[in-house]
Amino acid sequence: MAVTKPVISFWFEFASTYSYLTAMRIEALAESRGVGLKWRPFLLGPIFAAQGWTTSPFNIYPAKGSYMWRDLERQAELLSLPLAQPDPFPQNGLKAARIAEYLRQGEWCAPFVRAVFHAEFGEGRDISDPELLAAVLIDIGAPAKDVMTAVETQSVKDRLREAVGEAQGLGIFGAPSFVTEDGELFWGNDRLEQALDWAVRHHGD
Structure with a gap:
C-alpha cells in the first residue's frame, strides 16, 4: 500500500499583506514537516461584502491599519523580506488570482504566486x-x-x-487561511506552524 502524506490547503488573497509573508515561507516549512501543499487563490471582496465592508478592515479601522503595517515591518525584517506599501491599498488582485487558479495544479503556480507577492509588497508595484x-x-x-x-x-x-464559494463554505473569513484534510481551519500567518503540526498529528484519523 502506498504511503500518503498529510496535505494542507493554503488559501491566500493577493491583496492580503500577511498572505505575502506566508507565501514566501510556506513551501520550506511544509517540506520540512513532510506535508503536501495545495495553493488556493481566492478573493476576499465578496466575503467582506457579505459583512457590509467595502474595503480592507485595515482601512476601515485606521488604528488597526497602522498597527498592521508596523507589525508587517517587524515580521518582514525577521524573515529578511523586503517591504514596500503599494498604492492604492488594497490592490486589485482579480487577474492575478485568475492566473494563479489557472496554474494552481502545475509547476508554475508557486513561483508565480511568490513573484506577484514580491512585486506587490516587496516593490510596491x-x-x-x-x-x-x-x-x-x-x-x-x-x-x-x-x-x-x-x-x-x-x-x-x-x-x-467557485473557489470563493468553497472558501465561504469552509468558514474562511480572512487570509491567509489553512485547511487540513480533516477540515480544521487555521487563520493567519502566525498559525501556519500550528496548521502543519495538526495536519501531521491527525493524518489518517
Missing part, C-alpha cells in the same frame, strides 16, 4: 497591470501569451468564483 503579470509569467518560464489568453475565458472565471 501595481499587480492589476496585465503587462506586469505577463512579465512575471515570462520570468518564471511560463507560456505567458497562452496563459493571459486562457484566463479571460469564462471557465477560468467560473473556477475562481
